[in-house]
Amino acid sequence: MTQEQHLIPTAGTATQPTSPAALRRTNLSLVLRHLHDHASASRADIAEATGLHRATVSNLMTELLEWRLVREVGIEHVGAVGRPRRAVALHGAHVGALGLEINVDYIAVHGTDLSGRALVERRVTFDTVGSGPDRSLRRLALVAREAGEAMRRAGTIPAGVGVAVPALVDVARGVVAFAPNLNWRDLPLAARLSSALGPMRLPVAVDNDANLAALAEYSSGVAAGTPHLVYLTGEVGVGGGVIIDGKLLRGADGLAGEVGHLPVDPAGDMCGCGRQGCWETKVGLAALVRTAMPEQSYELADELVPDPEERVMEIARGLASGDRRMLDAVAHVGKWLGLGGSIIVNLFNPGAIVVGGYFATLAEWLLPHAQAELTRLVVGSPAAQCRFIASGFGFGAPSRGAATIVVNQLIDDPTAIMDPTLRPAAP
Known part of the structure; x- marks a missing residue:
């Protein structure tokens, strides 16, 4: 959340803390949130950023230090003259x-x-x-x-x-x-x-x-802090997390981001949702495995399938060795990834589309095809500045x-x- 979302409301608003306990909770949260969003800060910095009185910050800091939720990390010098400030950082190792x-x-x-x-x-x-x-x-x-x-x-x-x-x-x-x-x-x-x-x-x-993967990427991923961001999972199913102005887009009923069920091919395969031709039937991991490794298709599995990363690494080895079937399969998926991505860009105009799961693992071979199709189909040259970026979290972002x-x-x-x-x- 942004700092502004955690500021204490002004007097007279409906959300003003109504008791000393509520005020204390709000103020403690303000301090911890600032330290969560910054590597370290002095008490004076925190007071200035949050609008709290310096004496209040000092009292709160004493309490947070006692509970080892923060720790002192050194001395900050501000300007050529002036009193050194002792910096603190978020701790909470327990x-x-x-x-x-x-x-x-x-x-x-x-x-x-x-x-x-x-x-x-x-x-x-x-x-x-x-x-x-x-x-x-x-x-x-x-x-x-x-x-x-x-x-x-x-x-x-x-x-x-x-x-x-x-x-x-x-x-x-x-x-x-x-x-x-x-x-x-x-x-x-x-x-x-x-x-x-x-x-x-x-x-x-x-x-x-x-x-949740979008929140992880926005907080600490390859496009951290990008205010307009879309994250795409690269799993058997394909989902999307949409960050707008630094906030997760949920929609009227909390169901925004179901991009895997965009209808892209009326004559396409049946999807797990019961509809035909959804985007994930073109770009999900099951679709890639079906084309690149038909003998290991999910549909043929009658026992526990391998870890998805094992399957993807096998495909990566085939791509690196020049396996024509796998190269063609990834090129086909890449074009469909770019097509769906263009719909997302035309709707939300994100600064980046971060791809995770197998999309990230196979980015070297997959994303050039996806980017070319995205650039071809996006309306308006400014939107073409949006690029696919491979997550550094792999399958671990969610x-x-x-x-x-x-x-x-x-x-x-x-x-x-x-x-x-x-x-x-x-x-």
Whole structure:
């Protein structure tokens, strides 16, 4: 979120804090948000940026230092003369955020502390579609518990869980409304996962995988800080996360970004959503594998399929060796990627389209075809400045984004982690 979204409202507005506790919570959040968005700052810098009185910032800093949510990092000198300022930075190494992604053929996890330090990073091959929602939730809970224990051994206590799902999600209720590629409908994922975590019982937030990946890219990816940004997943299904003016576009019902279901070919293949000729039937990983490696097609799999990255690396090796079938398959997918990208550019005029998953892994061969088609089809020369950029997160952007929303929630209400059960051990 931007600084402006966290400023204390002026007197007389409906959102003015109504109690000392609410005012304290708001002010603590202001300070932590500023430090989250900047590598370090002095107390005077924070006071100037937030509009808080210097004495207030000093008192808040004393409290945050006691809870080890911030740390002093050195002396800043401002100008040739003047008093040196002691700088502080976000800390919170004892407070953790756990991000999960469950997709067609794997579960991914990214565990971090409050400052963004990665503690756990892994992906588990898992047949989500064949397992059904009940077994999938049990496995998801097991992965979360194992990751949580690993974080605890590192001295970090998880304070929340975020889950990325390739689905239409009712974010407020944590319900997966429809996940066409998982065959899930109306699944209360947040409530059921929280319950399945057992003694670890933590609050759970659920969101669309592309939305969370877009947040991860905007926060710390290859196009970090780009105010108009589109992220495309490169999975079996294809989703989009749209950042407009630095904010995630959700739409009237929270369902914006379902670009994989743009109808691009009325005579095309049947999509998992039940419609014909959706964009993801042309550019999803299943479509590429069907053409490049027909003997390993998802449709032919009668047992657990390989990790998607293994399949993609096999295709990459074939491309590097000049395999004609694979080169033709990637060129075909690239043109369709550019066609769909041109629709997105004409609608939103983003500064960049960041591609993840297999799109990023095969960027060397895929993106030249996509960029050429995008440039050919976009209306207006200024829009042609938009370029496809390969994510540096690979298949890990959604789980990173899931951890990011937990961190944001903790920063929005620091009092939730200023709790005796999360009190840090003495250094």
